[in-house]
Structure formats: C-alpha cells, structure tokens
Amino acid sequence: MAALILLPLTLPLLMAGIGFLFPKAYWTLALPIISAAALLAVGVGLIIAVQASGPVVAVPGWLRVDALSAWMLAVVGAVAVVALWGGAPVRSKSKASVGSFTALLNLFLGAMSLALVADNVGLMWVAIELTTITTAFLVASGEGRNSLEAAWKYVVLGAVGVAIAFLGVALLSAASGSHSETGVSWTSLMAHAATLDPAMTKLAGALAVLGFATKAGLAPMHSWLPDAHSQAPAPVSGLMSGVLLSVAFYAILRIQAVTDAAVGPELMRTLLMTAGLLSLAVTAGLVLTQSDYKRLLAYSSIEHMGLLAIGAAIGGELAMAAVLLHILGHGLIKSTMFVLAGRISDASGTHRIDGVQGLLRVRPDLGAPFLLGTAGLLGFPPFVTFFTEVAIIVAGFTRGLGWQMALACVLLLVVFAGIARQVLAMTLGAGVRQQGRPVWWRRLPIGLALLTSAVLGFAAWPLAGTLLAAVGALGGVR
Amino acid sequence: MSQEVFQQLVATTTGVLLLTAILQVWGRSLVRSIGLLAVQGAALAGLAFTVGFHAGEPQASLVALIVLVMKSVVLPAALLRSARLTGETRERPAALNPAVELIGAAGLTLIAYIVGTPLVGDNPDPARQALPVGISLVLLGFWLLLIRRSAITQLIGFLVLDNGIATVSFLASSGLPLTVELGASLDVLLVVLILGVFVVRMQRQQGHSDITELKELHD
Numbered sequence: 001m002a003a004l005i006l007l008p009l010t011l012p013l014l015m016a017g018i019g020f021l022f023p024k025a026y027w028t029l030a031l032p033i034i035s036a037a038a039l040l041a042v043g044v045g046l047i048i049a050v051q052a053s054g055p056v057v058a059v060p061g062w063l064r065v066d067a068l069s070a071w072m073l074a075v076v077g078a079v080a081v082v083a084l085w086g087g088a089p090v091r092s093k094s095k096a097s098v099g100s101f102t103a104l105l106n107l108f109l110g111a112m113s114l115a116l117v118a119d120n121v122g123l124m125w126v127a128i129e130l131t132t133i134t135t136a137f138l139v140a141s142g143e144g145r146n147s148l149e150a151a152w153k154y155v156v157l158g159a160v161g162v163a164i165a166f167l168g169v170a171l172l173s174a175a176s177g178s179h180s181e182t183g184v185s186w187t188s189l190m191a192h193a194a195t196l197d198p199a200m201t202k203l204a205g206a207l208a209v210l211g212f213a214t215k216a217g218l219a220p221m222h223s224w225l226p227d228a229h230s231q232a233p234a235p236v237s238g239l240m241s242g243v244l245l246s247v248a249f250y251a252i253l254r255i256q257a258v259t260d261a262a263v264g265p266e267l268m269r270t271l272l273m274t275a276g277l278l279s280l281a282v283t284a285g286l287v288l289t290q291s292d293y294k295r296l297l298a299y300s301s302i303e304h305m306g307l308l309a310i311g312a313a314i315g316g317e318l319a320m321a322a323v324l325l326h327i328l329g330h331g332l333i334k335s336t337m338f339v340l341a342g343r344i345s346d347a348s349g350t351h352r353i354d355g356v357q358g359l360l361r362v363r364p365d366l367g368a369p370f371l372l373g374t375a376g377l378l379g380f381p382p383f384v385t386f387f388t389e390v391a392i393i394v395a396g397f398t399r400g401l402g403w404q405m406a407l408a409c410v411l412l413l414v415v416f417a418g419i420a421r422q423v424l425a426m427t428l429g430a431g432v433r434q435q436g437r438p439v440w441w442r443r444l445p446i447g448l449a450l451l452t453s454a455v456l457g458f459a460a461w462p463l464a465g466t467l468l469a470a471v472g473a474l475g476g477v478r
Numbered sequence: 479m480s481q482e483v484f485q486q487l488v489a490t491t492t493g494v495l496l497l498t499a500i501l502q503v504w505g506r507s508l509v510r511s512i513g514l515l516a517v518q519g520a521a522l523a524g525l526a527f528t529v530g531f532h533a534g535e536p537q538a539s540l541v542a543l544i545v546l547v548m549k550s551v552v553l554p555a556a557l558l559r560s561a562r563l564t565g566e567t568r569e570r571p572a573a574l575n576p577a578v579e580l581i582g583a584a585g586l587t588l589i590a591y592i593v594g595t596p597l598v599g600d601n602p603d604p605a606r607q608a609l610p611v612g613i614s615l616v617l618l619g620f621w622l623l624l625i626r627r628s629a630i631t632q633l634i635g636f637l638v639l640d641n642g643i644a645t646v647s648f649l650a651s652s653g654l655p656l657t658v659e660l661g662a663s664l665d666v667l668l669v670v671l672i673l674g675v676f677v678v679r680m681q682r683q684q685g686h687s688d689i690t691e692l693k694e695l696h697d
Contacts, residue, residue: 120655120658122654122655122657122658122661122662123657123658123661125658125662126658126661126662126665129662129665129669130665132669133665133668133669133672136672136676137672140676140679144683145683145684145694146694146695148676148679148680148683149692149694149695150695151676152629152673152676152680152689152692153692153695155669155672155673155676156623156632156636156673159636159666159669159673160623160636160639163636163639163640163643164643166643166647166662167616167643167646167647169654170643170646170647170650170651170654171646171650171651173647173651173654174647174650174651183654183655183658199596199597199599200597200650203597226695226697227695230695231695286697289697290697295697
C-alpha cells in the first residue's frame with residue numbers, strides 16, 4: 001500500500017522528464033492527463049485502503065495518507081483530468097514549446113500531491129511553495145504585458161504569503177518543543193496537542209492561516225487571484241481555481257485541527273468566519289460591475305473559498321463533510337467553466353462580457369454547458385453545490401451563528417444576482433449560428449464533469465462514510 | 479561554548495542583521511543594498527551556527543554552511559546579475575523622502591519589540607531574548623516592499639523578509655530539520671530566479687522595471 005503513496009510523487013516527475021525531452025511534440029499533452037488519471041486512481045485506491053485498515057504510512061514522520069489526504073488526492077485527480085483533458089489546446093493553437101508546458105503541468109501536479117501526502121509540516125510547506133514556483137511560468141505563458149504583470153503579482157504575493165506561513169510553521173515547531181531528527185509531523189502534533197505552548201501555538205496558528213489564506217485566495221489577501229486566474233491559459237486557470245486553492249485550504253484545515261485541539265476553537269472560528277464573510281462581500285461588490293468573464297469566474301472562486309472558510313469556522317460533522325464535498329463539486333464545475341471560457345475566448349477573440357452575445361444560438365455547444373455550469377456555481381439544484389451550501393448554512397444556524405449565516409445568505413443572493421445577470425447577457429439573445437463544434441472527445445470531459453456534479457448530491461450516500469472518515473482525521477467533532 | 483560567549487555571539491550576529499536591514503532602508507544604491515544582503519546572509523549563517531552549536535545539534539555546521547552559501551553568495555549573485563542585465567544600479571525616485579522612510583523603519587523596529595515581548599516573556603535564554611530582531615527584519619522587509627518601486631528592490635525586500643523569518647525560526651526552535659531547511663532554501667532560490675527572469679522580461683517589454691507602472695489589470 002505504501003508504494004501507492006509514492007506513485008503520485010514519482011509518476012509526474014517521470015512524465016515531466018519525458019515532456020522536457022520532447023519540447024515540441026504535440027502528443028506530450030497526453031502526459032499530464034495520464035498523471036492526473038493515475039492520481040485519481042491512487043486517490044480512490046487509498047480511500048478504500050484507509051477505510052479497510054487505517055492510515056497508510058510510506059515514510060514514518062514524512063509521508064502518510066489518512067482519510068482526508070486520500071479524499072483530497074482523489075479530488076485533485078478528478079478535477080485535473082477534467083481541466084487538462086478538456087483544456088488541451090487544439091494543434092493549431094498550441095505553442096511551439098508545448099513539451100515544457102506539459103512538463104510544468106506535471107511538476108505542478110506532483111507538487112500538489114506532495115502537499116497532500118506530507119505528514120511533516122515543513123515538507124508540506126515546501127510543497128506548497130513549489131506549487132507557486134511550478135505555476136509561475138504557466139501563468140506568464142500568455143502573450144504580452146498583462147500576463148507578465150499577473151505572474152509578477154502572483155509570485156510576489158504568493159511567496160510573501162507562504163513565507164509568513166513558514167513563520168507559523170517554525171513557531172509551531174517551537175511550540176511543540178520537539179528536537180527530533182524529523183521535526184514536527186501532523187500526527188505528533190495532534191497526539192501531543194495538549195502539551196503545546198498555548199501562547200506560541202495561537203500566534204503560530206494565526207500566522208500560518210494568514211499565510212496559507214493568501215494562497216487560498218481568501219479576502220483580504222485575494223488581490224492577485226483575479227489577475228492570475230484570468231491571464232493563465234484555460235487548463236492552468238482550471239487547475240488553479242479548481243484545486244490549487246483547495247490544496248492551500250487543506251493546509252488551513254490541518255493547522256485549524258492542531259490549534260483547535262491545543263487552544264480551543266474560538267481563535268480559528270473568528271479568523272475563518274471573518275475571512276469567509278469578507279470574501280463573500282468582496283465578490284458581491286465586484287461581480288456586478290465585472291466586464292471580463294474570466295475575471296468573473298475568478299471572483300466566483302473567491303466566493304466559494306469564502307464559503308469553505310465559513311463552513312470550516314462552523315465546524316462539526318455536517319458542516320465539515322459539506323465543506324469536503326463542496327471542494328469536489330466546486331472543483332469539477334469551476335474547471336469545466338474555465339475550459340469553456342477558454343473555448344469561448346478562442347471562438348469570439350475577446351474576454352469581455354459585452355463582446356459575447358447569444359451564445360446559446362451562436363454556439364449551442366458552448367452556450368448550453370456554460371449556462372448549466374453557471375447554474376452549478378450558483379448552487380441551483382440538482383447540482384451538488386446546492387446541497388453542500390444548504391448544509392453549511394443549516395449547520396451554522398444550528399450552531400448558533402445566526403447573524404453570520406443571515407449575512408452570508410444576503411451576500412450569496414447578491415453574488416447570485418450579479419453572476420446570473422452577466423452570464424444571461426452572454427448566453428441569451430439573437431445571433432447567427434457559427435460552426436466550430438469540437439470533436440466528441442473534447443466535449444466528453446465537460447459532459448462528464450457536469451453530469452457528475454449533478455448526480456453527486458443524490459448519490460452522496462455511498463460517500464458518507466468516506467466523508468465522515470475524512471472529517472474524523474481532523475480530530476473529529478468539535 | 480560558555481554562556482557568556484554564546485550571549486555575545488547572539489548579540490553580535492543579531493545586531494549585524496538589524497543594522498544591515500536599516501542601512502538597506504536608508505541607502506539608494508542597488509549594488510550596495512545587494513552587498514548588505516550578502517553581509518546579512520553571513521550574519522544569519524553565524525547565528526544559525528551559534529544557536530545550533532549551543533543546543534548541541536549535530537547538523538549545526540551543515541545548516542550554517544547551506545545558509546552561508548545560499549544567502550550570502552548565490553542569492554546576492556543572482557540579484558546582481560538581474561541588476562546588471564537590466565542596467566539598473568540605483569533605486570528609482572521614491573514617493574517618500576528618506577527621513578520619513580527611516581522614521582518608519584525605526585517605528586517598525588519599536589513595534590517589533592512591543593509585539594515580541596509576550597513571546598520572550600521572562601525566558602532568560604539569550605536566543606529567546608533576541609526574537610524581536612527577527613520580527614523587525616520581517617517588518618523591515620515589508621517596509622521595503624511598500625516604499626520601493628524598482629522590481630529589484632522588491633526582490634531585496636522579499637529576501638530581507640525571508641531572512642527575518644529564518645532568524646525567528648533559528649532563535650525560537652533552533653531551526654527545522656535539515657531536509658526542510660534545504661527544501662526551503664531551494665524554494666526561495668527558485669522564487670528569486672523566476673522573479674529575476676520576470677524583471678528582465680519587464681525591462682525588455684517596457685524599458686524599465688518600475689512595479690508601480692504595473693496597473694493594466696484592475697476592476
């Protein structure tokens with residue numbers, strides 16, 4: 001079983017090596033898709049293995065997979081398959097340096113896997129910093145000044161934020177007073193939470209969450225996100241919005257579990273609730289006047305990260321299980337939407353919302369899934385996001401966070417109205433039918449992702465055990 | 479190592495760290511600022527060795543060597559190369575005058591000591607006592623990021639911030655395990671190299687590397 005953990009770390013490296021060897025070959029685009037599929041398979045395999053016989057350890061103190069890591073691995077794999085398969089550029093649009101592009105994508109997948117399977121806190125930090133490094137040139141790979149500006153802001157803010165998180169990690173290790181060879185691991189921190197120095201743990205937790213929240217795109221540290229996610233090529237935007245944010249959020253969940261066990265849940269609850277509500281407010285304020293549809297999607301990601309933060313602040317089995325399911329639902333839909341946005345911009349030649357009209361008539365193959373995906377993002381039933389959002393809000397009310405939930409509902413309604421208005425302006429209206437429907441295997445991942453997120457809400461009951469086990473890995477009910 | 483020597487060495491190295499950071503806020507020459515960064519790296523390596531050796535860590539000299547090579551040689555050299563490639567040797571005219579910048583730096587150092595006091599507590603360990611220096615380095619790094627416009631100085635500010643974090647980590651926990659230190663140094667090096675490439679591209683595209691001119695993307 002331990003070998004299963006090493007596969008998602010070594011396979012992307014191997015694939016990246018092949019990509020660098022054939023820098024101009026178009027077929028290298030298949031390599032990251034293979035890595036992503038392997039990641040999904042390993043994730044599912046590990047979920048089953050963990051359920052059967054408990055957490056799997058590959059290297060004691062360094063690499064370990066529990067129910068939460070396994071769930072996140074499967075989510076990253078599933079979303080990456082959609083983003084990379086659907087977002088693979090057509091031959092005429094692909095750049096000359098396609099091999100290096102796919103190699104970086106592979107390294108990016110490897111870095112995310114490492115962050116998820118790392119038991120050592122320092123190692124997880126290194127992996128999260130690696131995700132910034134591997135995506136830097138992917139964001140900058142667009143044309144002209146804008147992508148360079150976006151990449152500059154992304155790397156500077158990402159690096160500074162993650163550096164602050166390093167301060168938290170170092171202080172957390174100081175708080176544990178450990179002088180062991182391997183430093184602190186999540187397992188040892190959770191086991192000895194009661195012996196941690198409380199003052200230092202509070203400071204460490206706050207700094208670490210602040211740092212990783214920058215990477216997760218939570219307000220008020222979100223300013224890089226709309227730029228980077230709107231300038232990156234479609235598969236990269238899909239991956240960054242769909243899973244990279246969630247990987248950073250996974251780090252926050254781990255930190256939260258440790259600080260909650262050591263000093264009680266109040267600190268993290270306040271921090272995450274504030275960041276979550278602020279993220280919803282920022283999105284609500286900016287979607288109404290947004291003129292670029294890729295930025296609109298990026299702001300929607302801030303909104304969903306805010307919802308996750310609110311869910312984590314509420315805590316408890318219902319809210320946390322909903323948060324984990326929401327990560328999957330949002331990831332699938334958001335990566336689909338970025339893939340579609342990339343195709344729309346290829347077809348229309350513009351990122352502007354007022355440059356696209358009557359998409360349902362002009363290109364029904366793009367308009368219909370774009371409208372459906374938007375419904376998913378906004379939390380319409382039958383999409384899974386409807387069930388998870390309702391579960392988070394209900395859990396909040398039952399835990400006595402009444403006014404916060406009321407405020408969240410109001411802000412969600414504003415976001416709902418804003419995004420719906422913009423997307424309806426793009427999809428409805430008259431237009432002349434255009435050709436250009438992609439081949440079936442390019443439409444398949446879009447359909448699969450939308451179908452999965454639509455039936456997931458009803459078919460969630462087989463997942464209940466998996467989700468509850470993952471919640472249990474965070475120290476159980478608080 | 480006797481307690482007295484240890485105390486003196488910690489005081490000297492942290493003193494050099496703080497002094498170089500203040501001088502970086504004061505000066506306007508990029509080359510000199512990069513030189514100060516190299517001195518800062520050496521002081522950090524000295525601190526890492528002192529604290530590690532005192533705590534009886536077997537890997538102290540190895541960690542110190544990594545820090546010395548990375549922070550005092552490789553990173554400054556990479557910055558110098560980017561500065562040469564872009565032909566920028568002096569900071570671009572700033573929005574604030576130098577006096578305000580220095581008063582700000584002094585204020586931030588003061589804040590670092592106020593914030594750091596609860597962490598120090600009544601711990602007699604000289605390493606713990608020096609913690610506020612690390613915090614002030616972090617704040618001074620932020621200050622450089624805020625007040626300077628040239629992309630290279632932004633990189634210097636980021637590295638000062640990173641040095642401050644390393645200082646705190648050495649003083650508070652006598653460092654993280656070797657593998658993590660190595661990984662972290664490599665990450666910082668890669669970030670600086672990537673940003674160095676961006677600076678050169680920026681220079682080619684717009685003829686300067688003033689980051690306040692980066693305002694194409696907004697809502």
